[in-house]
């Protein structure tokens with residue numbers, strides 16, 4: 001069974017059909033790229049997948065579960081986590097606490113336990129600290145655990161955002177332009193990180209990206225979107241060599 005199966009998804013904003021008849025099948029463990037020119041509808045698909053927008057057509061199945069039209073929190077609990085085009089960290093929290101916000105949906109205590117600092121509070125907080133540090137080690141961020149997220153260099157903020165998303169224990173990780181604003185060295189390191197996450201967390205990853213080096217370097221399959229519709233889907237090399245794709249990108 002596919003991990004993600006989207007059928008005939010659609011949404012309009014006023015007169016604009018931003019996503020139209022969009023279908024995709026992603027197998028477990030796949031590293032899948034969603035590409036297309038500016039304004040093609042890529043981020044809108046992420047927003048539909050994460051409950052930010054409700055579709056007016058189509059269905060979304062995650063691991064067989066119908067999550068169409070569910071709320072963001074419910075979808076996160078069902079197993080989808082994301083990062084954003086413009087990094088969204090809690091800038092005034094430490095690196096460690098940012099990851100712990102991701103863990104809160106799986107480790108919890110009652111409000112009263114928190115206020116009264118009952119033994120369970122300390123137990124759960126300790127467990128979360130340990131888990132968060134484990135994750136930070138994976139991303140080589142454990143040395144910086146006590147500094148504010150805003151004080152991390154850009155490339156590390158991107159990594160922290162991925163770590164926080166993984167803390168929620170997703171089945172599917174969505175990365176929205178993870179290489180945006182990165183220099184070539186940071187991008188190369190990011191590619192290694194994404195591969196590492198897929199291999200070591202047994203993760204399925206769908207990413208939006210304009211950096212073709214990253215796309216051709218790590219994605220196994222691609223869907224090209226143009227004016228809200230699928231232009232072509234298939235293996236990365238075949239798709240990138242397709243004349244229609246070249247035309248859509250060069251605007252000829």
Ligand SMILES: Nc1ncnc2c1ncn2[C@@H]1O[C@H](COP(=O)(O)OP(=O)(O)OP(=O)(O)O)[C@@H](O)[C@H]1O
Nearest residue numbers: 013016018036037038039040041042043044045085
């Ligand atoms: N909330 C909204 N209200 C109105 N129009 C919207 C809304 N969200 C997206 N759109 C429109 O839908 C279209 C697709 O936008 P979207 O951001 O999904 O494109 P994209 O492929 O992610 O582009 P980019 O690569 O530039 O990020 C655009 O024309 C955009 O203006």
